[in-house]
Amino acid sequence: MPTELEELVEFLHHGNTQIRQTAAEHLVGYSQSHVTLFKRNQLEPIKDLKLLVKDYAPIAKNALTILINISSDTEVCKSLAKDDALLETLLSRITNPKEQSANEIAMLLANMAKDDSLQRVLELKRDVPKELSKSQWAMDQLMDCFVKGAAGAYNKHADFDHLSYFFADLARFPKGREYLTTAQEHDSNIIPITKIQVFTDHASHIRRLGVASTIKNVAFLVPAHPVLLSNLNPDPALPPPSIGANLLPYILLPLMGPEEYSDDDTEGMLDELQLLEPDKEREKDEEIMKTHLETLLLLSTTRESRDVLRKVKVYPIIRECHLHVENEDVRDACDRVVQVIQRKEEGEEEDIPDAVGGESGRMVELKDDEEDEDDKIVDVL
Numbered sequence: 001m002p003t004e005l006e007e008l009v010e011f012l013h014h015g016n017t018q019i020r021q022t023a024a025e026h027l028v029g030y031s032q033s034h035v036t037l038f039k040r041n042q043l044e045p046i047k048d049l050k051l052l053v054k055d056y057a058p059i060a061k062n063a064l065t066i067l068i069n070i071s072s073d074t075e076v077c078k079s080l081a082k083d084d085a086l087l088e089t090l091l092s093r094i095t096n097p098k099e100q101s102a103n104e105i106a107m108l109l110a111n112m113a114k115d116d117s118l119q120r121v122l123e124l125k126r127d128v129p130k131e132l133s134k135s136q137w138a139m140d141q142l143m144d145c146f147v148k149g150a151a152g153a154y155n156k157h158a159d160f161d162h163l164s165y166f167f168a169d170l171a172r173f174p175k176g177r178e179y180l181t182t183a184q185e186h187d188s189n190i191i192p193i194t195k196i197q198v199f200t201d202h203a204s205h206i207r208r209l210g211v212a213s214t215i216k217n218v219a220f221l222v223p224a225h226p227v228l229l230s231n232l233n234p235d236p237a238l239p240p241p242s243i244g245a246n247l248l249p250y251i252l253l254p255l256m257g258p259e260e261y262s263d264d265d266t267e268g269m270l271d272e273l274q275l276l277e278p279d280k281e282r283e284k285d286e287e288i289m290k291t292h293l294e295t296l297l298l299l300s301t302t303r304e305s306r307d308v309l310r311k312v313k314v315y316p317i318i319r320e321c322h323l324h325v326e327n328e329d330v331r332d333a334c335d336r337v338v339q340v341i342q343r344k345e346e347g348e349e350e351d352i353p354d355a356v357g358g359e360s361g362r363m364v365e366l367k368d369d370e371e372d373e374d375d376k377i378v379d380v381l
Helices: 004-013 017-030 035-052 057-070 074-081 084-094 102-112 116-123 138-148 163-170 174-181 192-199 205-218 222-229 248-255 286-299 303-311 314-324 328-341 371-375
Strands: none
Touching (some): 004 035, 017 057, 035 074, 057 102, 074 102, 102 138, 116 163, 138 163, 163 205, 192 248, 205 286, 314 328
């Protein structure tokens, strides 16, 4: 005999709108603790929920919430991610400026991106939502949602902040990193990462965390480092279209407070990092700070990149960050960055400077079980 909950799930495909709405509303509360309830009969409830996404707004919102909660299950996530019809439905709705559940759709897309199959969105063309974008590429349209839709500017019902998690998950894949770091000829040669890196100091914690994670994952693409680190346009050292992404200010500014620097420290420092306001605040979330420091560590992979970081005086910024932040994880991350960018290069004889905290001697040595943390691709939960 089916239980009452199992019977309730059956009502998700009932012909009466009121009954479908009541069933979906009541099942939201069970969707986190009773995932198996929605996997009955070869995922039949999942099929019903996919259809309810296109139902009346209150039903659609509840259906989306249930799918968000149960998509933590690998089997459910794969079923959602591989469904082309569902993906088109979600894209069509999230790009609609009147969609009331756009934020829920952004969350669901972020969860679906944990499955490898969703990489196909990077090569997906669809109808152009003329109010939003000029591009037929799905990724460009989602970028436009994120950029133009911040704080309800495109859709009064949504801020699209969770799309930053979607970008971070796609950046776990090589194709995602390539898209984010490659100038798009059809989009005036804009490098996609430059559209979202400007949000590293945004008021939304979700947006800052997602963008920081996206940037870190992108930094695993070592061949893109010259583009990411260059602030020139055009830059003759880069291949056509010779445009630099100017990433560094956006990951260094969150690490900076109101401290004043000596003339020696500021000589060569990026213009965006000089003459900051006396009330400049450092990023408050230690996890985001740590992510930016790990990005710097990834960006110091090659000798050429380390030379850039030295030239623009990254060391004084990390030194002050270490002095003014008490969190041990952040301080350890500072030490690691300094060890790499201030170490002797082959053929050089200069010694490493004193530790960033002012103590004499060597930096904290990296242990074998510590280095994995910095080398991990960020999987936003």
